[in-house]
Amino acid sequence: MSEVPEGLKYTSSHEWVRAESDGTVTVGITDHAQELLGDLVFVELPEVGRGVGSGEECGVVESVKAASDVYSPLAGEITAANEALTDAPELVNQSPFADGWLFRLRPADAAALDKLLDAKAYQAQLDDEA
Amino acid sequence: MDKRTVLYDQHVALGARLVDFAGWAMPVHYGSQIEEHHAVRTAAGMFDVSHMTIADLRGERVREFLRHLLANDVERLQVRGKALYSCMLNERGGVVDDLIVYYLEDDFFRMVVNAATRDKDLAWIGERARPFAVEMRERRDMAMIAVQGPEAREKVYAALEPAQADRARTLRPFNGVDAGGVFVARTGYTGEDGFEILLPEERAPALWTDLLEAGVRPCGLGARDTLRLEAGMSLYGSDMDEETSPLESGLGWTVAWEPAERNFVGRAALEAQRAAGVERRQVGLVLQDRGVLRGHQRVVVEGAGDGEVTSGGFSPTLGVGIALARVPARIGTECQVEIRGRLHRASVVKPPFVRHGKRVYSV
Numbered sequence: 001m002s003e004v005p006e007g008l009k010y011t012s013s014h015e016w017v018r019a020e021s022d023g024t025v026t027v028g029i030t031d032h033a034q035e036l037l038g039d040l041v042f043v044e045l046p047e048v049g050r051g052v053g054s055g056e057e058c059g060v061v062e063s064v065k066a067a068s069d070v071y072s073p074l075a076g077e078i079t080a081a082n083e084a085l086t087d088a089p090e091l092v093n094q095s096p097f098a099d100g101w102l103f104r105l106r107p108a109d110a111a112a113l114d115k116l117l118d119a120k121a122y123q124a125q126l127d128d129e130a
Numbered sequence: 131m132d133k134r135t136v137l138y139d140q141h142v143a144l145g146a147r148l149v150d151f152a153g154w155a156m157p158v159h160y161g162s163q164i165e166e167h168h169a170v171r172t173a174a175g176m177f178d179v180s181h182m183t184i185a186d187l188r189g190e191r192v193r194e195f196l197r198h199l200l201a202n203d204v205e206r207l208q209v210r211g212k213a214l215y216s217c218m219l220n221e222r223g224g225v226v227d228d229l230i231v232y233y234l235e236d237d238f239f240r241m242v243v244n245a246a247t248r249d250k251d252l253a254w255i256g257e258r259a260r261p262f263a264v265e266m267r268e269r270r271d272m273a274m275i276a277v278q279g280p281e282a283r284e285k286v287y288a289a290l291e292p293a294q295a296d297r298a299r300t301l302r303p304f305n306g307v308d309a310g311g312v313f314v315a316r317t318g319y320t321g322e323d324g325f326e327i328l329l330p331e332e333r334a335p336a337l338w339t340d341l342l343e344a345g346v347r348p349c350g351l352g353a354r355d356t357l358r359l360e361a362g363m364s365l366y367g368s369d370m371d372e373e374t375s376p377l378e379s380g381l382g383w384t385v386a387w388e389p390a391e392r393n394f395v396g397r398a399a400l401e402a403q404r405a406a407g408v409e410r411r412q413v414g415l416v417l418q419d420r421g422v423l424r425g426h427q428r429v430v431v432e433g434a435g436d437g438e439v440t441s442g443g444f445s446p447t448l449g450v451g452i453a454l455a456r457v458p459a460r461i462g463t464e465c466q467v468e469i470r471g472r473l474h475r476a477s478v479v480k481p482p483f484v485r486h487g488k489r490v491y492s493v
Contacts, residue, residue: 038147038352039164041444042422042451060470062422064163064352064444067470086420090164 002032002126005097009113010122011073016097017116020104024079025113028101029061029070029092032126037063040089045081045103052078052105054112059102061092070102074112080104135180136273136331140338144348152246154181156351163352167446170320170357171487174279175349176341181245184272184328185252188238189264196231196239199258201376201394203386207233211306213317217376217384218254219396223403224372225379227251228364230317232306240313242274242328244366258395273334275327277346278357280487282324286314289340298325312337319354321361321485359443359452362414362481368425369412369440369454375403378456379440380412380481410437411459414481414491415467417451419474427453428468429476434458439467447484454481 004010009017014033018026034040042062052058052072059070081103085091092100107113117125133154141148146157157178159166169175189195196204202216212233218226229243229251243251256266277286287295290309297309303323306315313328329337342348355365362380364370370379377385377400385400386392417423423442430436437457445452453476457465466473479491 038159039162041164041446042420044421062444064356064446065158067422067424093162 002030002035003097004030004032004119004123004126006119008097008119009073009116010119011071011116012125013071015071015073017073017113019113023110024104024106025074026101026104027073028096030122031096033068034093034096034100037061037068038065039063040092043085043089043092043102045085046072046078048078048081050078052076061089061102072105073116074105074107075109076105076107078103078105133181135178136334137178137180137338140335141178141348146348146350149351151181151351152248154245156181157348158352159350160348163350163356164446166347166349166353167356169347170279170322170349170353171447171484172280173347174277174281174285174324174345175347175353176338177276177278177349177351177354178273178338179276179326180273180331180334182274183243183245183248183251184269184274185241185243185255186238186267186269187241187255187259187264188267189259189262190237191262192237192239192264195259195262195264197392198262198394199255200231201385201396201400203392204231204233204239206386207231209305210234211301211315213304213306213315215384217370217381218251219376219394219400220372221396221399223375223396223399225366225370225374225376225381226254226372228366228370228381232315246367271331272328273331275329275334275338275341276318276320276324277327277341278318278320278322278324280323282322282346285341285344285346286325286327288344289337289346301325319361319363320357321363321482322357322487356443356446359441359454360445360447360482360484362454362483364454365441374456375400377403377408378410378412380454407459409459410456412440412481413455413457413461414479414483415439415442415453415455415465415476416448416479416483416491417453417467417474417476421451421469421474423451423453423467423469423476429455429457430466430468430473431458431461432465434460437461437465445483447487448489452483
């Protein structure tokens with residue numbers, strides 16, 4: 001049973017989003033996503049400063065099994081990327097909601113965050129897929 | 131995935147993630163594919179490979195039959211228990227399957243072929259066996275466990291009865307022996323030392339449990355694939371198939387050309403290909419950038435045309451992307467591979483990449 005922490009927002013493509021106090025959001029992939037992928041061996045992150053649209057491909061997580069695109073949950077500008085993953089992609093498996101974060105972005109429209117799934121709705125989606 | 135091996139309940143109890151493989155519910159990993167891979171390179175791991183097809187061939191003319199059926203020559207097997215790796219070809223020189231054949235008695239050979247090709251293999255062999263009055267019997271009543279790694283043999287001895295262990299201790303690489311109804315062979319698909327154990331189904335769960343208690347780590351098909359890739363071993367259906375010959379697949383070494391009068395299936399086509407010159411060959415690739423090589427990626431060889439990755443992955447032992455690829459024969463020491471629309475540099479090497487836990491290729 002994969003973990004779906006309360007207080008985060010989610011996308012149907014298995015990213016999680018956390019609102020930070022400085023107005024940016026942190027993005028990663030969910031526990032369910034990392035479990036499906038298996039051991040990660042390579043992560044490609046967006047460049048800092050890049051503008052992204054909502055739902056735009058902006059990274060790749062690659063496991064022993066397959067490569068999977070990462071989509072930006074919101075429109076905005078990338079403000080940080082988790083460089084630790086370059087040498088230690090396994091952090092995504094070990095700690096998907098903390099050390100294994102992928103990137104931060106400053107949303108063009110902060111209110112858009114509210115339209116993402118909450119933990120309950122994301123859990124319902126996982127239950128449907130099971 | 132309606133077929134289950136006799137070890138299915140053990141896999142579920144060990145928390146395996148099960149996937150469909152040729153209709154069988156098989157463990158892809160038991161938590162971490164990479165940790166399983168390292169266990170085989172540094173200690174000992176075991177694989178349930180009971181889905182593989184075991185076929186016993188009996189008859190006075192069985193040796194003569196196999197010298198006709200297989201591209202490698204079973205005449206090389208002069209000691210009982212000795213194993214031979216071979217391709218079985220069609221008349222066009224394409225590979226019907228690759229297999230291991232054991233010489234057990236003068237009128238008795240045992241073959242292990244791939245699970246995914248079971249139906250066509252048995253039909254192919256059965257049809258050609260008839261004129262030689264060779265009887266083929268599939269051994270669905272047998273299970274198969276591969277135990278691999280530098281500590282594998284010691285741990286197998288601990289799990290076997292003392293008398294069985296004494297028989298197994300005498301085995302040199304690529305030899306097998308019957309040890310009290312359990313057939314133990316010093317073969318494998320990982321590039322490490324170890325055994326493949328063929329035994330009656332009803333005895334397999336107890337052996338699996340004894341191996342677990344001896345400290346052997348259960349490993350899934352995921353690790354089996356990265357281990358065999360590092361070892362430069364071909365996977366049927368990816369690295370070769372009915373449309374490619376052994377000469378284009380890095381398997382020329384398995385074709386026994388001598389004696390010239392041995393007329394095995396596919397020989398004429400192979401000889402014609404060899405005489406005309408083989409335009410494509412198999413090489414190993416090591417990605418110079420970070421990333422992962424995957425099957426079907428395009429290989430760009432400057433001035434010589436394109437090739438294709440036939441199997442690729444991330445090497446847990448080396449920490450780089452590696453692959454087997456079929457490329458224009460004129461390839462040099464470098465090429466480029468297209469990954470998600472971008473070209474990345476790769477070094478061309480001679481497989482294997484890893485043997486006995488160590489890097490063996492040179493760039």
